[in-house]
Amino acid sequence: MQQFANRKKRIFDIILILSLLFLAACAITTRLYHKTSEIRIDDDFIIVKATAIDTFSSLAAEYLNDPSKGWLIAEFNHIKSLTSGQELCIPLFPFNKGGLKSGGFQTVPVLAYYGFSKNKASKISITQDDFKAQMKYLKENGYHVITLDQLLGFLDYREQIPEKSVAITFDDGWISVYDIAIPILKKYGFPATIFIYTDFIGGGKAMSWKQIKELSEAGFDIQCQTKTHRNLKVIKKKESFKEYFKSLEMEISYPKKVINKKLQKECKYLAYPYGKTNNLVIAMLKKHGYRAAFTVNRKSNPFFIDKYKINRTAIYGKYDIEKFRKELSVFQRMELK
CATH class of the missing domain: 3.20.20.370 (Glycoside hydrolase/deacetylase)
Known part of the structure; x- marks a missing residue:
C-alpha cells in the first residue's frame, strides 16, 4: 500500500514538473515571438503582435514591468480584448496624465x-x-x-x-x-x-x-x-x-x-x-x-x-x-x- 502511494506521488511530481516546463516553454516562445515581431519607435512606443496566450496583463508585465497596467495598453488601443495576431501599439509612458x-x-x-x-x-x-x-x-x-x-x-x-x-x-x-x-x-x-x-x-x-x-x-x-x-x-x-x-x-x-x-x-x-x-x-x-x-x-x-x-x-x-x-x-x- 505504501509502495503504491509512493509511486502515485512520483507520477504526480513528474506531471507537475512537465506542466511547469511546458508553461515556461510557452512563455519563452511568446517572448521570442514578440522580440522577432516587435517594432520600436524611439523610446516611446513598441508595436507587437499578440499571441494566443497573451493578455493585457502579460504584455504590461513584459513591456511596462507592471502587470497591473494592462489597462494602459487597452485604453491606448481603444480595445477591450485581444485576438491572436492582432497588432498593438504599447506606449512606454503615461500618454494622458490629466485625462484631458x-x-x-x-x-x-x-x-x-x-x-x-x-x-x-x-x-x-x-x-x-x-x-x-x-x-x-x-x-x-x-x-x-x-x-x-x-x-x-x-x-x-x-x-x-x-x-x-x-x-x-x-x-x-x-x-x-x-x-x-x-x-x-x-x-x-x-x-x-x-x-x-x-x-x-x-x-x-x-x-x-x-x-x-x-x-x-x-x-x-x-x-x-x-x-x-x-x-x-x-x-x-x-x-x-x-x-x-x-x-x-x-x-x-x-x-x-x-x-x-x-x-x-x-x-x-x-x-x-x-x-x-x-x-x-x-x-x-x-x-x-x-x-x-x-x-x-x-x-x-x-x-x-x-x-x-x-x-x-x-x-x-x-x-x-x-x-x-x-x-x-x-x-x-x-x-x-
Whole structure:
C-alpha cells in the first residue's frame, strides 16, 4: 500500500514538473515571438503582435514591468480584448496624465461610507447585500478602484490612472466596516482607505487597534479624521481664539503621531469631520505635513482640484443601484478650445 502511494506521488511530481516546463516553454516562445515581431519607435512606443496566450496583463508585465497596467495598453488601443495576431501599439509612458480630451476632462469619484449592517439600512448604514451589489457593479462595469496615493499622483499631474477610476473610503472606524465591508473588498481585490478619529478606536462600536493594525498589514490604508471628530471650522461657544488654535493643533498633530507609533505608517491624508474646513485649518495641515484633505462635497475630482478640498460623495443606506451609478461620474463634458 505504501509502495503504491509512493509511486502515485512520483507520477504526480513528474506531471507537475512537465506542466511547469511546458508553461515556461510557452512563455519563452511568446517572448521570442514578440522580440522577432516587435517594432520600436524611439523610446516611446513598441508595436507587437499578440499571441494566443497573451493578455493585457502579460504584455504590461513584459513591456511596462507592471502587470497591473494592462489597462494602459487597452485604453491606448481603444480595445477591450485581444485576438491572436492582432497588432498593438504599447506606449512606454503615461500618454494622458490629466485625462484631458477635446470633449472634456477626466474626473475621479471618491466614495465615502460610514457604517454597515447585516440587513437594516439607515441614512449612514449600508446593508451587507447593498454593499455587495455596489462592489459587484464596479467590478462588472469596468471600474478600477485606486488608492489615495494613485489619486494624488493624478492630482499632482504625475501619473496617469484608468479612465474609469474610483476611490473607496470609510469614516470613523466602525467595527461593522471590519466585519462586513472588508471581506467583500477582499473578495474583489479592491483597496480602500479608513479615516479614523483616534479617540473613537477601542470603543464599544469601534474597531480595536489590533484590528486596525491587522487591516494595515493586509494593505488597507489607515489615515486621520482628527482626534475627537470636532468641527474644525467652528469656534465653540465660550472658546477663545487661543483655545481654538490650540485645539486645532492637537486635533491635527496628535492622531498623526498615534498612527505612526501604533502602525509604523505615515499619516498623509485627513478627512474633515462633517466635511468642514477653513484657511487656518488648511495652513495647519500643511505645517504638519499632510499632503491632502477631503471634504464631503458631492462631486467628482478633476486633476486640477484643490488638494486640500478634495470632493467625496457619501453613499447612504437607501441607495439603489441606479442612484449609486449616478454618483460615478468619471468624465466632465466641456468643449476645450
